[in-house]
Amino acid sequence: MSDPTIIEPFRIRSVEPMRFTSRAEREAALAAVGYNLFGLRADDVLIDLLTDSGTGAMSSEQWAALMRGDESYAGARSFERFHAVVSELTGFEHIIPTHQGRAAERILFGAMVADGDVVPNNTHFDTTRANVEYQGAEARDLVCVEGRDLQLEAPFKGNIDLEKLEATLRDEGDRVPLVLVTITNNSGGGQPVSLENLRRVRELCDRYDTPFILDACRFAENAWFIHEREDGQSTRTPREIAREVFRLADGCTISLKKDGMANIGGLLALNDAEVAARCRDALILTEGFPTYGGLAGRDLDALAVGLQEVTDPDYLRYRVRTAAYLAEKAWQAVVPTVRPAGGHAVYLDAGALLSHLPQTALPAQALACELYLEGGVRGVEIGTLMFGRPGVDGAADEVAPHELVRLALPRRTYTQSHVDYVGEVIAAVAERAADIPGYRIVEQPRWLRHFTARLEPLPTA
Numbered sequence: 259m260s261d262p263t264i265i266e267p268f269r270i271r272s273v274e275p276m277r278f279t280s281r282a283e284r285e286a287a288l289a290a291v292g293y294n295l296f297g298l299r300a301d302d303v304l305i306d307l308l309t310d311s312g313t314g315a316m317s318s319e320q321w322a323a324l325m326r327g328d329e330s331y332a333g334a335r336s337f338e339r340f341h342a343v344v345s346e347l348t349g350f351e352h353i354i355p356t357h358q359g360r361a362a363e364r365i366l367f368g369a370m371v372a373d374g375d376v377v378p379n380n381t382h383f384d385t386t387r388a389n390v391e392y393q394g395a396e397a398r399d400l401v402c403v404e405g406r407d408l409q410l411e412a413p414f415k416g417n418i419d420l421e422k423l424e425a426t427l428r429d430e431g432d433r434v435p436l437v438l439v440t441i442t443n444n445s446g447g448g449q450p451v452s453l454e455n456l457r458r459v460r461e462l463c464d465r466y467d468t469p470f471i472l473d474a475c476r477f478a479e480n481a482w483f484i485h486e487r488e489d490g491q492s493t494r495t496p497r498e499i500a501r502e503v504f505r506l507a508d509g510c511t512i513s514l515k516k517d518g519m520a521n522i523g524g525l526l527a528l529n530d531a532e533v534a535a536r537c538r539d540a541l542i543l544t545e546g547f548p549t550y551g552g553l554a555g556r557d558l559d560a561l562a563v564g565l566q567e568v569t570d571p572d573y574l575r576y577r578v579r580t581a582a583y584l585a586e587k588a589w590q591a592v593v594p595t596v597r598p599a600g601g602h603a604v605y606l607d608a609g610a611l612l613s614h615l616p617q618t619a620l621p622a623q624a625l626a627c628e629l630y631l632e633g634g635v636r637g638v639e640i641g642t643l644m645f646g647r648p649g650v651d652g653a654a655d656e657v658a659p660h661e662l663v664r665l666a667l668p669r670r671t672y673t674q675s676h677v678d679y680v681g682e683v684i685a686a687v688a689e690r691a692a693d694i695p696g697y698r699i700v701e702q703p704r705w706l707r708h709f710t711a712r713l714e715p716l717p718t719a
């Protein structure tokens with residue numbers, strides 16, 4: 259067979275029914291939660307592409323591992339197994355489990371970032387940005403030029419702009435406590451960062467004596483892209499590549515709800531003993547003892563297995579193909595997306611599709627609402643609702659650089675026919691794009707407003 263279909267590399271042995279709703283039911287449900295998709299009951303959603311975080315299916319080996327969980331408060335065997343796998347994968351000296359990624363961020367930034375500092379990154383994800391800003395520091399996004407051009411086809415659009423990084427390190431001096439690089443670049447379309455770029459970041463961090471920390475939630479998908487796209491890397495396994503990538507950095511924060519292949523978990527890993535000691539103190543205060551860090555022993559065991567399964571080439575080939583396949587469905591419906599497709603998600607370009615709406619009318623939120631109303635598909639807005647800000651003292655509201663709707667694919671959860679259906683929903687919405695109304699915010703909190711804001715549709719002309 260030449261070019262066979264890339265099939266799901268697993269069989270299904272346990273199933274979860276989905277609940278179908280009518281359009282009228284979805285209209286009522288969405289109005290009741292103030293047009294914020296985070297407010298919906300999962301039961302009112304048919305295909306949930308809100309996030310790939312903690313929403314995947316575990317393997318039979320992971321379920322078996324759960325039964326081996328050792329729930330000892332201190333020194334559990336589960337921690338030893340988790341530690342051994344993380345240590346082989348990352349090579350870091352100090353391995354600190356946390357309940358999820360943002361806990362690792364809060365603890366690390368609490369120990370390393372001070373008021374007035376500048377933290378460079380390719381693009382900060384929302385919780386990462388909020389945790390940097392919470393310390394009184396500036397979160398500075400320095401993604402490369404290609405990464406800012408949504409439609410451009412380029413292999414490594416997640417790369418950090420090395421010139422801007424160097425200028426930041428030179429000009430801000432001691433105000434840069436660490437350099438972050440997010441792999442893959444979630445807020446920038448799930449785009450990968452090349453090995454070459456990461457090596458250059460290492461050199462710059464050495465030159466300016468600044469720690470280099472990876473935000474490595476999707477390290478395996480990033481390694482697959484390096485294997486597929488980077489010169490000289492196709493003969494290396496994703497595992498070998500991932501091991502090298504971690505060894506370029508001084509530490510990492512990871513939400514293990516992504517490439518940890520489990521439903522909960524996080525990691526903070528460091529080589530610096532003094533910083534690690536301060537982080538462990540903070541961990542004990544808020545997360546738990548350092549050998550469980552807010553997780554059950556069984557979670558650590560599921561993660562120890564997941565962190566091995568995730569670098570399987572058959573899995574990664576299928577994983578990345580799923581997102582590319584969904585992107586092709588969108589293109590067939592003449593819906594622009596960030597190109598190329600990301601590893602874990604497809605990002606629809608709502609700004610381009612709903613060009614009749616100004617950014618202040620929240621086009622990405624409008625598209626996200628419409629996908630739900632049309633077919634019960636829940637995505638997430640990554641635009642002005644997430645990254646904009648209300649104007650202060652009568653100034654205009656700040657808008658986001660792009661208006662995207664992310665359709666994130668939970669790992670090993672949906673089949674090809676589910677993805678076909680999502681493609682049909684996108685096509686149906688695209689046909690009546692010009693009639694889709696904008697939205698305005700009627701209520702919002704100070705931090706991370708997209709989670710809890712309430713909105714209402716704007717009257718149509």
Ligand code: F0G
Pocket residue numbers: 308309310311358359360361383385386440444473475512513514515523524666
């Ligand atoms: N960093 C990145 C790049 C992320 O994508 C996330 C989470 C985090 C940090 C925080 O991890 O949720 O375990 O506390 N991203 C999820 C998403 C929520 O939907 O993309 P967490």
